[in-house]
Amino acid sequence: MGTDIGDLLLKDAIELAGLSNKVVAIDAYNTLYQFLSIIRQRDGTPLKDSSGQITSHLSGILYRLTNLIEAGVKPIFVFDGKPPDFKSDTLAKRHEVRESATAKWEDAKAQGLEEEAYKYAQASSKVTREMIDDSVSLLELMGIPYVKAPSEGEAQASYMVQKGDADYIGSQDYDSFLFGAPRVVRNLTITGKRKLPKKNIYVDVKPEVLSLEDSLGELGITRQQLIDIAMCVGTDYNTGLEKIGPKRALKLVREHGDIKAVLEELGKDIEDLDAKRDFFMNPPVTDDYELKWIKPDRAGVIDLLCKKHDFSEDRVNKALDRLEANMGGSQSTLDQWF
DNA sequence: CCTAACCA
């Protein structure tokens, strides 16, 4: 998913505390997908309520956002709108990959291949309309603002950071840099060691921040050239050129100036090149949003999570206690929020 | 992913 330019970019590890009082525009699709693929049992089954509805995304939102707000972060969720027409190949491909992964998951499960089963279970994850609606409801009840993008969520989030309404984009992908995001934060979790599944390896997962300006300066290129490099490697809107990874793409774009000259040199072509380049530079965005963090509606959250989706009332109340304590629950913290 | 419980 996204574009594979991460190796070219500068990353700075930080503590979550460093994001205190920062507004982070979280890429909703990216985050929900992450929750769905990772919040699973050992056999690969996602969390479900008694009626069989998947609830991994709701669990992720409740606990992750509670942690972020406790750390002083001011999160916003940014949802996708209508994707551009030239994304249809990528979307079709994702659908295909999901279908085949679902079948392979069944096979592996039947054969008792646990590791395989888990891998394919993850790849079968799908963010459904219903999950998005559920997530929006939960955010509203938790008092956390969200924005509905006219088109790509990452484009909208990038615009909000450019405008100064947010400080960072929260996403694991690098696409927002193509849309001009000044700052991105990855690994937006509570800091700590994490055990790799099925392996005896522990890795330090720390939030890391990336600055577009710093990376462009380091590489000695412009944002348009970064877009061109990404398009050589492949984006959601085009398949990459054969045998061209980020390193060679960087070299080629530096050498020839832009992707047009690179394509001419290689005798290749990318469909709708101009429209796609322009979409990255000038994506559809909106100013129609309001960012307000308000006191959570405890009864509403309990009703949605516990009554409708079988969450433990005890656990949800504990999370809400923490949320309230840091978000308009006490006068002392009110000032920093409003 | 995250929490909670368990054990050294």
Place this chain on the structure above:
DNA sequence: TGGTTAGGG
């Protein structure tokens, strides 16, 4: 107390 892991829904 902190590392580890089962269980969450």
